[in-house]
Amino acid sequence: MRSLKRTIKFSLSMLVVLVTVLAGAGCQRKNDSANSNQSSTSQSSSSSAIDQENQKSQSEESEQSSVSEVVYWNAEKAGKLADFMVGWGAQMNQTDYVQLGSGDSQQKGDIGQIDYINNNRVAVNEVPVTVEWSTDGNGQADYQIVDSYIYWAENAVNPIFYLFTLQNGKAVVLVSKQNQGNEANLLYTHPTENVDLQNGFASIVESE
Structure with a gap:
């Protein structure tokens, strides 16, 4: 009888440990996923800002080129x-x-x-x-x-x-x-x- 109680108690303890480990792993995956999303969003924003700056620079260069191409005399x-x-x-x-x-x-x-x-x-x-x-x-x-x-x-x-x-x-x-x-x-x-x-x-x- 005592042996059965020890077995049940041991099994419950192992179950608690297993649940705790699984719960921790789940939280970690959520954190990793959140961090990954934040990193992806940050990289996307940075890339978008760079693209906008490049487009602005190209537009300004195009305007300057258009002005300099005017020939009034020949x-x-x-x-x-x-x-x-x-x-x-x-x-x-x-x-x-x-x-x-x-x-x-x-x-x-x-x-x-x-x-x-x-x-x-x-x-x-x-x-x-x-x-x-x-x-x-x-x-x-x-x-x-x-x-x-x-x-x-x-x-x-x-x-x-x-x-x-x-x-x-x-x-x-x-x-x-x-x-x-x-x-x-x-x-x-x-x-x-x-x-x-x-x-x-x-x-x-x-x-x-």
Whole structure:
């Protein structure tokens, strides 16, 4: 009888131990599963944030690329301007306009205007600005100069010097009639009041 009681007692003890072990294992599996889910969620959130940042960066690069790809000026448009100046000059009874570029200092009609430009010594409406020569109308200066023409009639006191520029992508024709230097060492210009010349240049810039 005592042996049977010991056997039953031992069996109950083993059953309690087994239940305890199984319960602990179940809790551990739940904890492991919860931790795994949390880790997976964290990794997913991190991956999503990285993807969003990459997409944002790619979008910004695409926008910057689109802006930098705008070409306002080229050799074909320069040819159109040359033809336009012949016709427009004839209408103005000014048939001897001479084209000047960055390397044309001291050419016919030039008394230093090109040097002023090359040395970045230009004022617009008496306010000093930054200028630069540009082959496509893009640049970092206030005004990008894509071409220039000068006319100096025989026996005339002042030349007529036109700068064909882009300001933030907008066509602007600047004019100067300066015939000598000054203490400020600046080439003074202002936007032309000749509507036909301004509109003609703008049309060429906007053309395909």
